[in-house]
Each structure stands twice: as C-alpha cells, then as structure tokens.
Amino acid sequence: MLTEQFVASISAHTKANTGVTKDSGIFLHEFQPLPAQRHVFKKSASAQNGLAVSSSHVFAAQADKAVVHVYSREKGNQEALIPFPERIHSIALAARDTVLLLGTESGRVLAWEMCSGRLVSTSTSHLQPVTSLAVDPTSSFFLSGSPDAMIHVWALPAILSFSPDTSRSPVHTLSTHRGPISSIVCGHSASNANIAISTSEDKSAIVWDYHNGQLLRTYLLPELPQALTLDPADRAFYLAYGDGSLQTVDFYDDMQKTTSTDTLRDPASSHRPIQPSPKTRFGAESQKLGAALALTLSWDGQTLISGHATGKIAIWDTAKGNYVSTVTNLPGPVTNLKFLEPIGFPAASEPTFKMQTVVKPKQDSGAAGGNALVPPNYTLTMQLNGHLRKPAISATETVTKRSAFEEALVHPSFPQAMLDASLAELATWNAPSTSGAGIAPAADFLYLEDTAGSGGKQGVPSTNEVQELKKQLASLQRVQKVTFKQLSELREEKEYLLSEERKRSQSDQGKAKAKHHLANGSAGDVEMSSNTSGESESDDDDSSSDGESEAAPSE
Structure with a gap:
C-alpha cells in the first residue's frame, strides 16, 4: 500500500500541558x-x-546554537551532535543525499560529504548570513x-573538486x-531550461533562469511572503x-493557456511586473491559524499543507483554494515542513548504496602534492545494496548482439571508420549559443572554448581545432601501432622461450x-658373466673327473 508522510519541526516550546514531551522538536506524521x-x-x-530529511537521516540546524543535530530514521534516535565554529542558518541536501550544504553566519556555504567527512567551503560572497x-x-x-x-548561483562539482586551482566563487x-x-x-526539471523562484521582503517574487x-x-x-x-x-x-492566508500564482493564466508559446520566457514581458489577482488568495479566518511560517505540497500537487505560528498544521485543497482540516496542533511555532517521497510502490528499485552512519566533518586539507588527485587519507564509508549488475548467461537462450559502439569499447582500438565519422560529425557540429557566460548547455557532449576562428560563437569548433584534433589522433594511432608491435614481439619471444624450455625439459628427461637403461644393462651383463664363469668351472671339474675315471681302467 502506498504510504505518504511529512516531517514538521518547531523552533521552541510555547505551550504547556499538551501531552507532548517538552524536549520534542521534530515530528514524523x-x-x-x-x-x-x-x-x-x-x-x-x-x-x-x-x-x-533523507531516506536514512534527519538533519536539524539549531536556532540558538552553532550545532547540527543528526537523527537516524531507522533507529529512531539522535545519532550525532555536530558542532561548528559559527552558527548555521540554513541547510539543504544534494548529490543523492550524500552532501549536506550549510549556510553560515559569515556568509559562506559549507559542503559536507557525509560518507567521507570531508568539509569544504565556498568563498565569502554574502555580506550577511546565508538564510536560504x-x-x-x-x-x-x-x-x-x-x-x-x-x-x-554556485556549481557544486567545482566546490567539491579536489583541485586547488578550481574556482569556488559564484x-x-x-x-x-x-x-x-x-x-x-x-524547479523539478533536469534540463538547462529549469527555473528557480525567490521571494523577498520587498514584497516581490521573481522567476529566474539560473x-x-x-x-x-x-x-x-x-504582503511580505x-x-x-x-x-x-x-x-x-x-x-x-x-x-495565515495563502495565495496561488499561476504562470499561465486563462489568456496564456490559449497560446502555444511559452510566455514565461517572453523577453518582452520579462521586465514588466505582474500583480496576481486577489481572487487567487484564500484563507480560513474562523480557524485562527496564526501566521503561516512553512509550506509543503503533496506529490500529486492536490494537497497543500501549511504550518503556523500557533502550532497548527492545516490542509488545503489546491484545486478549490479552500481550507479542509487541521492535522495536528504542535507545542510551538511550526518553522519547517517537508513532504517525504511516497513508499510502497510494488516495483520500486532498491537504492544502490546506504549510509549506515554519518561521518563527522573534518576540514578539507586539499589534494596531495598540490594536484587534483584524491588525498591518500580520503575514505568513503557506505553500504552497497543488492547484487552487482551483470549480464545474464544462459546455455539455451541466445545472447543479444552488442552494438558496434559496445564492440568498439571492449576492442583494443576504435575502428578507423568510426573515428572518421566522429571527426566528420565534429566538424559540422553546431551548438546553440548561450546567452549566459561561462555555462555550456547541459545536453552538449563536448564543449570547446571560444577561439578567433569560431566567429565569436561558443561551442562551435574551428577548422584549426579540428585539424589539431586530427593530428593528435594520428599521433595516438602511431603510438598505438608501435605499442601493439612491441606487444606482438614480446608475445613471440615469450612463446619462443617457452618452446625452448619445453625442448630442454624433454631432452633432460x-x-x-x-x-x-644403461645402469640396468650393466648390472645384467655382470650377472651373466658371473654365471658363465661358474658354468665353465663346473665343466672343467667334470672333464677332470672324467679323465681320472678313464685312466683308471688302463692301469
């Protein structure tokens, strides 16, 4: 059965005799x-x-301390208490819940790798604390x-890079x-057209192409959001x-829904402010909910849950824009709400790894020797789940034939025809120009810096670059041929030495x-000679006795 849960947290206890333990601060519903x-x-x-909140842990930055509490969802208790040199004002998970980002009092962002304990810092670019x-x-x-x-806007791979030369600026x-x-x-899109939304105390909300x-x-x-x-x-x-009221802001109003173009990216209307209609605002004054401090949305987008300063958590219908019910009444202001990913899907895949324990952070000492190599003391701690992915082997079923590219991957070298086709495609390849500086399109498989021969367009390789790539490829092919020839000679030499060793061994045998055989033959000859001499002596004795017997009658 499908199960959907959410997590709520409070900033302080303001109610007595609520039946909830006084030191309770995070609630799983x-x-x-x-x-x-x-x-x-x-x-x-x-x-x-x-x-x-991740699938295995809950992280809570304390409001009045420079401390982050780590809770294990599997064990249901507090696993660690992590102190920091300065207060943490905001946190967020990244990289499949293996990296925790922490916004500090001094205006920096810390990146904590929880499987290794590595802690790196961005440059101090904010003048005040990082609150979101x-x-x-x-x-x-x-x-x-x-x-x-x-x-x-920060590039997380650059922040986590081991290279000391990588820029950690916005x-x-x-x-x-x-x-x-x-x-x-x-936004929820993984393409380079994804958006971000920010709200400010200047009573504005802005949609960005970040x-x-x-x-x-x-x-x-x-009002102030x-x-x-x-x-x-x-x-x-x-x-x-x-x-305590809420408001829906639709990107595509009734007029825009009739058009086929994406008006959100219309340059003509990007600098024209829009004021949402008062009809899109809704509330429940009779419930006395108090100021709304937190919002979260169900995975189907039909239910909105709000947390209020009175401790109440209310449910709203997004389609009708009205109040449905109050889920619970917590003993303090609800400051955070997080809907968790639904569980119970029948064909859900098992995660490839799991963090059993969180490794406490330690300041990154940089790469060994001042290069981009992994430091020798860098260690990952995780548990691998399931079996390794390997192709099925059957004696009765025919194995699916691999593609030409898969064959080339396991071959010592790429076929010349495939390399020529790739170079021809590279020569005619044109990437869409980007209006922002320094960011290549996410779908590009190759990004070349702008040169004088490319006409000022980013991502368009020049003729000189293609010729240089061809020269490098030809040089690599020559090195490859020499290497293969040496390997062939070594293989022949090895076979020759093995054959000589086999011949020598057979000769020794x-x-x-x-x-x-010679030793056995000499022993037989000696025995035969002894037997022969014995027989001759006996013959002599017989002959002498015969002579005596013959001489006696003559006398």
Whole structure:
C-alpha cells in the first residue's frame, strides 16, 4: 500500500500541558492512508530553512546554537551532535543525499560529504548570513540567499573538486531584489531550461533562469511572503503570508493557456511586473491559524499543507483554494515542513548504496602534492545494496548482439571508420549559443572554448581545432601501432622461450631415461658373466673327473 508522510519541526516550546514531551522538536506524521503521528525526535529547536530529511537521516540546524543535530530514521534516535565554529542558518541536501550544504553566519556555504567527512567551503560572497538554500534536481548547481538581497548561483562539482586551482566563487549573481531574501525554490526539471523562484521582503517574487542568470518574470505581492513552495509540474507556486492566508500564482493564466508559446520566457514581458489577482488568495479566518511560517505540497500537487505560528498544521485543497482540516496542533511555532517521497510502490528499485552512519566533518586539507588527485587519507564509508549488475548467461537462450559502439569499447582500438565519422560529425557540429557566460548547455557532449576562428560563437569548433584534433589522433594511432608491435614481439619471444624450455625439459628427461637403461644393462651383463664363469668351472671339474675315471681302467 502506498504510504505518504511529512516531517514538521518547531523552533521552541510555547505551550504547556499538551501531552507532548517538552524536549520534542521534530515530528514524523503519516498523511495517508491513516493520518497519525508516527515518531518524535527530541532535543531540537530549528529555525526556518533549518531542516533536511533523507531516506536514512534527519538533519536539524539549531536556532540558538552553532550545532547540527543528526537523527537516524531507522533507529529512531539522535545519532550525532555536530558542532561548528559559527552558527548555521540554513541547510539543504544534494548529490543523492550524500552532501549536506550549510549556510553560515559569515556568509559562506559549507559542503559536507557525509560518507567521507570531508568539509569544504565556498568563498565569502554574502555580506550577511546565508538564510536560504536551494539545490537543483541534477545537483550541478545550488542557489544561496541572504538578507543582503543577493542570490548567488554556485556549481557544486567545482566546490567539491579536489583541485586547488578550481574556482569556488559564484557562477552568477542575481541582484534584482531590494530586500532580504526569505525563500528560494528550484524547479523539478533536469534540463538547462529549469527555473528557480525567490521571494523577498520587498514584497516581490521573481522567476529566474539560473543557468543563464536571466530574470524571467517579476510578481508584486500584497504582503511580505513568509514561505514558498512550487507545484510538482512547475505550473504555479504557492505563497504563505503573516495573516495565515495563502495565495496561488499561476504562470499561465486563462489568456496564456490559449497560446502555444511559452510566455514565461517572453523577453518582452520579462521586465514588466505582474500583480496576481486577489481572487487567487484564500484563507480560513474562523480557524485562527496564526501566521503561516512553512509550506509543503503533496506529490500529486492536490494537497497543500501549511504550518503556523500557533502550532497548527492545516490542509488545503489546491484545486478549490479552500481550507479542509487541521492535522495536528504542535507545542510551538511550526518553522519547517517537508513532504517525504511516497513508499510502497510494488516495483520500486532498491537504492544502490546506504549510509549506515554519518561521518563527522573534518576540514578539507586539499589534494596531495598540490594536484587534483584524491588525498591518500580520503575514505568513503557506505553500504552497497543488492547484487552487482551483470549480464545474464544462459546455455539455451541466445545472447543479444552488442552494438558496434559496445564492440568498439571492449576492442583494443576504435575502428578507423568510426573515428572518421566522429571527426566528420565534429566538424559540422553546431551548438546553440548561450546567452549566459561561462555555462555550456547541459545536453552538449563536448564543449570547446571560444577561439578567433569560431566567429565569436561558443561551442562551435574551428577548422584549426579540428585539424589539431586530427593530428593528435594520428599521433595516438602511431603510438598505438608501435605499442601493439612491441606487444606482438614480446608475445613471440615469450612463446619462443617457452618452446625452448619445453625442448630442454624433454631432452633432460630423455637423458635421464637413457642413463637409467644403461645402469640396468650393466648390472645384467655382470650377472651373466658371473654365471658363465661358474658354468665353465663346473665343466672343467667334470672333464677332470672324467679323465681320472678313464685312466683308471688302463692301469
């Protein structure tokens, strides 16, 4: 049966006699099929954007301490308490939940590899604490926001690189907001057309193309937004306000739905602010929910859950835009809400690895010898699940024939025809130009820097580059031929030496057998000679006795 759960956290205990343990701070609720509280994690008080949940652990940055609490979901208890030199204001998971990003008081972002304990830091690009973090679905980029009204776009692979020469500075800086950044969310697309949305205390929400650093749409809001969440299909986003009301902002209104073009990326309307209709705002004044501080959306996009300053968690119908019910009443302001991935799918694949324990962070000492090699003390701690992927072998079924490329991969060298075809394709290949600087299209399999011969277009290889590649390929082929010739000579020499060794061994065996036969033959001759001499002596005796007997009668 399909099970859907969400996690809620509070910043402090403000109610007494609620029947909940006083030090409880993180609550695991089942949303369906049976709404109920399933587990409680104690000793935690996290501020907004201070909660991150993976399939195996829960991470909570404490609101009043420079500490991050780590809880094991499998064991249901606190696994570790991680101190930091400065207070952590926001956290987010990346790279399949193996890297925890931490926004610090000084304006830096720390990247903690939880399987190895490696801790690296970005440059100090924010003037104030990093209060919000958002990671894109591919974990190639993440965005950081701060009260300094700046949003920075970072390349996570560059941050985690072992090379000391890799830049750990922002790829883009988005500086259109005029007030502190309150929330950032990334879209669900894995392409280079993915979007991000940010809200600010200047009563605005902006849609970004963060790959290119472009502003797509600006929305003017009626009040200060407290929380933000995005529709699973990236069709709309939802806002929470201080009076407890919510609002739906649709990217494609009734007029735009009749057109076939994507008006969200229309350059003519990118700098024209839009004010959402008051009809899209809804609330439940009779429930006295209090200020809405957290928002999350179910995986089907039909149910919206909000957490309020009174401790209430309310359910809303996104299609009708109205209040449905109150799930629970927690003993403090609800600062974080996270819907977890549904479990119970019949054909769900098992994860390839699992983190049994989290390795505590230690400052990265850099690469060994000042190069880009992995340091000698770098160790990963994880558990591999399932069996290794290997092709099935059957004596009765025919094995599927591999493609020409798969055959070339296992061959000592690529066929010349395939190399010529690849070079011809490279010579005629034209990549779409990107308006942003420094970022190649995500779908490109090759990215060449701009040269004078390419006409100023990025991603278009020049004739000189192709000729240089052909020269390098020819040189590699010559080296390959010489190497194969040497290998052939060594193989022939090896076979010759083995044959000589076999001949010598056979010769030694023949000599040993001959000596053995000679030794056996000499012993037989000696015995025969002794027998012959004995017989002659006996014959002499017989003859002498006969002579005496013959001489006697004559006398």
